[in-house]
Amino acid sequence: xxxxxxxxxxxxxxxxxxxxxxxxxxxxxxxxxxxxxxxxxxxxxxxxxxxxxxxxxxxxxxxxxxxxxxxxxxxxxxxxxxxxxxxxxxxxxxxxxxxxxxxxxxxxxxxxxxxxxxxxxxxxxxxxxxxxxxxxxxxxxxxxxxxxxxxxxxxxxxxxxxxxxxxxxxxxxxxxxxxxxxxxxxxxxxxxxxxxxxxxxxxxxxxxxxxxxxxxxxxxxxxxxxxxxxxxxxxxxxxxxxxxxxxxxxxxxxxxxxxxxxxxxxxxxxxxxxxxxxxxxxxxxxxxxxx
Numbered sequence: 001x002x003x004x005x006x007x008x009x010x011x012x013x014x015x016x017x018x019x020x021x022x023x024x025x026x027x028x029x030x031x032x033x034x035x036x037x038x039x040x041x042x043x044x045x046x047x048x049x050x051x052x053x054x055x056x057x058x059x060x061x062x063x064x065x066x067x068x069x070x071x072x073x074x075x076x077x078x079x080x081x082x083x084x085x086x087x088x089x090x091x092x093x094x095x096x097x098x099x100x101x102x103x104x105x106x107x108x109x110x111x112x113x114x115x116x117x118x119x120x121x122x123x124x125x126x127x128x129x130x131x132x133x134x135x136x137x138x139x140x141x142x143x144x145x146x147x148x149x150x151x152x153x154x155x156x157x158x159x160x161x162x163x164x165x166x167x168x169x170x171x172x173x174x175x176x177x178x179x180x181x182x183x184x185x186x187x188x189x190x191x192x193x194x195x196x197x198x199x200x201x202x203x204x205x206x207x208x209x210x211x212x213x214x215x216x217x218x219x220x221x222x223x224x225x226x227x228x229x230x231x232x233x234x235x236x237x238x239x240x241x242x243x244x245x246x247x248x249x250x251x252x253x254x255x256x257x258x259x260x261x262x263x264x265x266x267x268x269x270x271x272x273x274x275x276x277x278x279x280x281x282x283x284x285x286x287x288x289x290x291x
Contacts (some may be wrong), residue, residue, distance in 0.1 A: 004029040004056065022048070025056025025082060032087075034061035038077075039068045047071055047125060048079030049104060056082045060099050060134070066123070067102040072115045074153075075125030076104035076143060081156075084124075086135035086168075095135030095168060102139070105210060106153075107146030107179075112210050119146045120186065121153030122176060130156040132165045136196075140184065141174040144210040148224065149186030150176035151204075157190040157229075169196035169234065173222065175203040181252065182206060182224030183242060190228045197234035197261065207245025217245045219284065220252035221269060228255055235261025239282065244271045248284035257283075257291045 003024040025031050031051075038050050049069035051058065066077040078084065078101075086095040105112070107119025122143030126132055132152075140151035147153075151173055158164040173184040183204035187193050207218035221242035225231045237259075239250040249269035251257060266282040285291060 004031055023051045025051065025053045025058060027055035027082070029056045030059065031056070032059045032061070033064050035063040037065045037067065047074040049076050051078045053078070053080045053082035053084065053130070058082070058084045059087050060084065060096055061087050062096045063098045065100040065102065066104060067100070068104070070105040070108050071119070072107065073119050074106055074121055076106040076122045076145065077101055078124045080124060080126050080130040080132060081128035083131040085131065085133040097135040097137045099134050100139040100141070101143060101151065103142040105144045108144065108210055114146055114209070117146050117179065120148045121145055122149065122178070123151045124153070126152070126154045126156045126164060128156055129159050130164060131158055131162050133162065134167045136168045136170050138167050138171040139174070140176060141172065143176045144178070146179045148178055148180045149182045150178040151184045152186070152193070154187045154191040154193055154229070155189035157192060163192040163194060165193040167195050169198050171195060171199045173199070173201045173204060177205045177208045177210060178218065179207065179209065181218050182220045183222050183244070185223045185231065186220070187225050187229040187231050188227035192230050194232045195234065195237065197236055199233060199237040201238065201242065201250070202240045204242045205244070219244050219247040221249045221271065223251045224248070225252065225257055225289070226254045230256035230258060232258035232260050233264065236263040238265045238267065239269055240267040242269045247271055248280045249282055251283045252280070252286070253283065253289035253291065254286035255289060257285070257289065
């Protein structure tokens, strides 16, 4: 366990760290990560399989990967109440890109067996006033949670100057799974999430175990929006082959869903359950939902 506190700053450049190394970034501390790989971490005592930001700050340069990490509770790779942000080039004003979260798990053992139910955010659990601000080409693939949000669980509404989660253009959410709602993304508690243009959201499933077997009657195969939260998607976003055991094969909306532009496509999404009448193969818009 590595703790960064009292205003300290840790800089990693091109590191490959594997095996039960956990970073706890306290308030006022900073961790600058440059093109590293952080894999195979399993953490039991606190949330965040690889990283816990206790109001600290993490800056991501190009090509940072968090893979194969697991938390027995919340946030398979990251539990964030601070700031995780892509670095900005001082010369060109562009953001660092190609951040990847792959095969992280919340509520599972490292080997894939379930530890306990109702653990959220297979890759990222974002709470409090947490900020996640990523550049282009972010990838969330094969992450799993025994609760809500196979890749991302957000209950932060950010700060006065920054919204909670902003993921820029050309991102991918592929093959993430949740036992409960939101196979890839769950947003609640006044949270705000913006996904930029040209996103590919494919193969995500709600109501499925990590191994892919059917489990609970859950909704929002890719995205679940509730509790006065807002999720926005840029133009040319594609939703394909997402599936929910209950309602909303791609999206379940009980709050605010925004499509900011044209070219939004829904292809072969579905919802099905043997015990209830499933609705909304692509989108299920609840009575409280606005689009």
